[in-house]
């Protein structure tokens with residue numbers, strides 16, 4: 576893997592075994608009353624991959640991400656992460672075993688600064704116990720120093736130094752999305768799940784986001800599952816793409832394969 580100046584040291588130091596991610600979805604179905612949000616979904620995301628899920632509005636993309644990250648429980652089927660069945664695990668436990676995400680409708684803590692939002696993500700996930708934290712033991716102090724260093728490295732990487740002390744609610748939309756990416760990365764995820772990271776952005780903001788996401792994937796070796804409806808972006812950055820339509824996976828393959836898939840052209844490209 577090529578060395579890159581901008582890669583946070585803490586991420587560069589991660590061992591392969593500490594960032595390994597391997598996701599398998601087996602025959603997954605999810606209903607809301609009479610609505611079939613997902614029907615018999617099968618897919619595998621390999622370690623190091625940038626895997627995209629596309630499809631029209633209401634196709635089930637967010638529902639699938641919510642199943643992977645523990646926010647929805649499927650009706651049937653299995654989700655296996657690094658050989659572990661995580662189908663029934665809760666969202667906060669999934670964060671602890673390495674599944675970090677961003678949300679389609681940004682979920683930052685309003686009224687708090689960029690820095691505070693990112694630090695809070697670390698603390699919610701921190702390893703030390705409360706008694707230790709109360710006594711402020713040396714091990715806790717070391718951990719605290721590491722939290723701060725990692726956040727500073729992420730702030731540098733994402734080029735958000737200028738807004739680190741700004742209230743997140745005061746930021747333009749594109750920058751909020753960038754802070755949310757920072758917050759998800761602060762969890763040091765093995766698998767990073769991004770739900771429409773480019774939505775609502777200007778062209779320039781999208782270009783910046785593409786740059787960050789491809790660097791995180793290619794240079795850091797971060798495994799990513801990304802939901803997007805902008806076909807052009809997905810085609811240019813993804814290793815493989817799954818296409819959902821009315822809760823069913825109608826195609827999966829490389830950008831080339833998806834681009835000439837007759838059912839995709841009919842259902843999605845119109």
Ligand SMILES: Nc1ncnc2c1ncn2[C@@H]1O[C@H](COP(=O)(O)OP(=O)(O)O)[C@@H](O)[C@H]1O
Nearest residue numbers: 607610612630631632633634635636637638639
């Ligand atoms: N919490 C929910 N309650 C009821 N219906 C839902 C819920 N979440 C999603 N749905 C329904 O599931 C279908 C898929 O939605 P969603 O996963 O948000 O699609 P996408 O992200 O591809 O636009 C839609 O018909 C949507 O209305």
Ligand SMILES: [Mg+2]
Nearest residue numbers: 636637638679
């Ligand atoms: Mg969605």
